[in-house]
Amino acid sequence: MKIQSVTYLSLGTNQGNKLENLQKAINFISEVAGSVQKISSIYKTASWGFAGEDFYNICIQLSTSLTADELLKTVLNIETKLGRQRTTSSEYQNRNIDIDVLLFDDEIIFSKTLIIPHTKMLERKFVMVPLVEIAPNAIHPIQQKELQICLQSCVDSSEIAIVDKTLTRPIILSEKYNYIAIEGNIGAGKTSLAKMISEDFNAKLVLERFADNPFLPKFYEDKERYAFPLEMSFLADRYQQLSDDLAQFDLFKNFIISDYYIFKSLIFAQVTLSKDEYLLYRKMFNLIYKEITKPDLYVYLYQNTDRLLENIKNRGRDFEQNIQADYLKKIHDGYQGFITTQNDLNLLTIDVSELDFVNNKADYKHIINTIKEA
DSSP states (O other): OOOOEEEEEEEEEOSSSHHHHHHHHHHHHHHHTOEEEEEOOEEEEOOSSSSOOOEEEEEEEEEESSOHHHHHHHHHHHHHHTTOOOOSOOSOOOOSOEEEEEEETTOOEEOSSOEESOTTGGGOHHHHHHHHHHOTTOEETTTTEEHHHHHHTOOOOOOEEEESOOOOOOOOHHHHOSEEEEEESTTSSHHHHHHHHHHHHTOEEEOOOGGGOTHHHHHHHOHHHHHHHHHHHHHHHHHHHHHHHHHSOBTTBOOEEESOOTHHHHHHHHHHSOHHHHHHHHHHHHHHHTTSOOOSEEEEEEOOHHHHHHHHHHHTOGGGTTOOHHHHHHHHHHHHHHHHHOSSSOEEEEEOTTOOTTTOHHHHHHHHHHHHTO
């Protein structure tokens, strides 16, 4: 689990579509810096220290796993993406977006690139008013006073007015879903993705315990003999694990991510068992399936067969090295049959054949955004 810090940012703009500038900045911050917890009202003020258009100013509360230095680099990159052009001049200028890090937990930082708390924040009403709106009781780490008390001492006499417009706070996965099941063929990357999401969103992680199944290596050596005991042992273990883990959420984790769903048992059994064995297995499965909590979102990761075989080879599990392409195709066909017949599940298929979400942050963010928009 990544350690989360609470930080406060000030955002301002006085060029172009100011409302749009602020919303785009908020969206970028949510995508690459952390979870936006609060957004203040929009406040209009005259330009500070130069003659220019009026500014729209806000403050936001952000929960982030980034360090203070990483956060600074991130917001500077966001400013650049949004078209801000910095100059070497020390004079105040028009800007389409300006993002300042005001506070970072209760830290006091003095470095060549970053000073926290922001040195000018207590002198500026356009910073303090929106900041106090969302964090009146937060403590200024140097003054050791609540921000609402600090505001009373602010000598800035400039006029400030609320703008009758609103901004949208981006919703993160853990707010939209309680339980997501990630599924896919052998080697599709479901476990890797589930681990990454759990780490980033502080979710309870439920992983299939395939490594503990004594029948699995035997099955790959003699499928006909060991198929039924393998599938029955998997079904029993999956039922017990999901029943235990989904019965109650952790005290500090109300979001669960798993790398399988109980219906996986039926898909694999349909491929591996004889007709008579499958009919018996299906009766057992139907009894169990009624008792299992359904995920808020079921995500199926599609990988083409060549990529699956490549992934299986690269992860190097001895008992998987003889898996054939036609077996993987049967598994995929089983998933497709499941996906096309389920009306009571919220289903999302993501083609990851051309993505490397483990090593490429952009690919990972694409998947997260796709899930958020599902």
